Amino acid sequence: MEVFDVTIIGGGPAGLYAAFYSGLREMKVKVIEAQPYFGGKIQLYPDKVIWDVGGQPPTLACKLIDQIIRQGLTFNPSICLNEKITSIEKQDDLFIARSENQIHYSKTIILAIGGGIFSPQRLTVFENHLENIHYTIKSPSLYKNKRLVISGKGASAFDWANALAEIAEKVTVVVSDEKEKITPDVQKRLAENNVQILLQTSIVQAEVDDEERIISLMCENINTNERKQIFVDEVLINLGYDRDFTLLRNCDLPIQTVENSYIDGQPNGTTSVPGLFAIGDIIKHNAKLNMISGAFIDAANTVNKVKQYIDPKASKTAMVSTHNKMFKNRNDEIRKTIR
Numbered sequence: 001m002e003v004f005d006v007t008i009i010g011g012g013p014a015g016l017y018a019a020f021y022s023g024l025r026e027m028k029v030k031v032i033e034a035q036p037y038f039g040g041k042i043q044l045y046p047d048k049v050i051w052d053v054g055g056q057p058p059t060l061a062c063k064l065i066d067q068i069i070r071q072g073l074t075f076n077p078s079i080c081l082n083e084k085i086t087s088i089e090k091q092d093d094l095f096i097a098r099s100e101n102q103i104h105y106s107k108t109i110i111l112a113i114g115g116g117i118f119s120p121q122r123l124t125v126f127e128n129h130l131e132n133i134h135y136t137i138k139s140p141s142l143y144k145n146k147r148l149v150i151s152g153k154g155a156s157a158f159d160w161a162n163a164l165a166e167i168a169e170k171v172t173v174v175v176s177d178e179k180e181k182i183t184p185d186v187q188k189r190l191a192e193n194n195v196q197i198l199l200q201t202s203i204v205q206a207e208v209d210d211e212e213r214i215i216s217l218m219c220e221n222i223n224t225n226e227r228k229q230i231f232v233d234e235v236l237i238n239l240g241y242d243r244d245f246t247l248l249r250n251c252d253l254p255i256q257t258v259e260n261s262y263i264d265g266q267p268n269g270t271t272s273v274p275g276l277f278a279i280g281d282i283i284k285h286n287a288k289l290n291m292i293s294g295a296f297i298d299a300a301n302t303v304n305k306v307k308q309y310i311d312p313k314a315s316k317t318a319m320v321s322t323h324n325k326m327f328k329n330r331n332d333e334i335r336k337t338i339r
């Protein structure tokens with residue numbers, strides 16, 4: 001049975017920075033993430049430009065994810081991807097976290113589960129995974145000179161259409177909601193961009209070729225039943241997300257929550273369960289900032305507290321990186337790549 005000093009559940013910005021900082025504090029660390037990739041919620045908006053991370057010039061979210069992951073893995077934590085933790089219990093002083101296939105043992109736990117596990121809402125006609133169905137704009141260049149259909153809900157479907165119209169050959173937005181409103185401003189840009197809009201329309205059939213790609217869609221007006229066939233190269237679906245919070249719901253530990261799905265905690269990550277800490281978007285406290293920088297601050301404060309929980313004689317904080325002997329051997333290498 002391998003016991004870790006700290007097991008971090010959730011590999012978003014909060015969990016990854018906690019992994020970095022726990023390494024800095026010389027703890028044995030494991031990070032567990034339900035998705036097959038790290039990055040947390042930022043994976044939902046990879047094409048957006050982020051301006052408000054301290055010291056970081058405006059950068060594409062997907063680039064920031066890469067940087068956060070690289071930093072999180074600095075001290076080679078043990079990693080489990082594709083692993084959803086379903087329950088946590090405490091026996092004597094040891095935490096036991098279970099997934100479907102594994103049991104993890106740890107002296108402390110940091111819950112960094114953000115807004116839960118996100119999964120995109122699917123259209124029933126697209127139940128199978130098909131090569132040309134996408135749920136986020138990972139790389140706009142994928143749509144270059146392509147015929148694109150966006151099946152959407154809410155203003156962001158129209159924003160996607162306007163953003164991609166410049167590079168795609170043709171963009172069509174299919175919206176089933178009867179009440180979907182388009183502001184005059186957005187309407188004007190959609191018209192300028194030559195975006196076709198099918199309101200009050202559902203996609204009722206998809207024709208798929210031998211390479212598992214959709215090639216045509218049958219769209220039906222929900223009021224008139226009038227049908228229209230559209231030929232496509234790529235399909236983007238923007239119908240919102242389901243969020244899975246079952247871990248908190250199934251957990252027998254007396255974790256105090258607020259507003260149903262947030263952990264009632266402190267800026268130093270402590271919760272109502274000694275040894276179990278929470279950071280990032282899942283926690284509420286009166287200094288909480290629901291943003292990436294806020295997740296980093298939560299993580300550093302909490303890891304320092306975790307260190308002292310395990311070793312009460314440990315110093316309160318880590319030495320800053322410029323003076324920290326842990327980086328001594330790596331600094332020359334880094335200087336060479338930067339200069």
Ligand SMILES: Cc1cc2nc3c(=O)[nH]c(=O)nc-3n(C[C@H](O)[C@H](O)[C@H](O)COP(=O)(O)OP(=O)(O)OC[C@H]3O[C@@H](n4cnc5c(N)ncnc54)[C@H](O)[C@@H]3O)c2cc1C
Pocket residue numbers: 009010011012013014015032033034035038039040041042044045049050051052053083084085086112113114115116117118247279280281282290291292293295
């Ligand atoms: C559209 C949008 C735009 C945003 N723009 C900005 C911005 O410009 N600037 C900014 O600072 N912030 C922005 N934010 C907020 C920022 O993304 C969040 O504050 C940040 O991602 C929170 O990080 P986190 O690690 O706490 O949670 P998350 O990013 O939600 O990560 C939590 C991780 O935990 C995993 N997880 C959950 N449950 C389990 C489980 N049971 N087992 C294993 N893993 C689990 C999830 O899969 C997820 O990967 C934006 C958010 C959204 C939605």
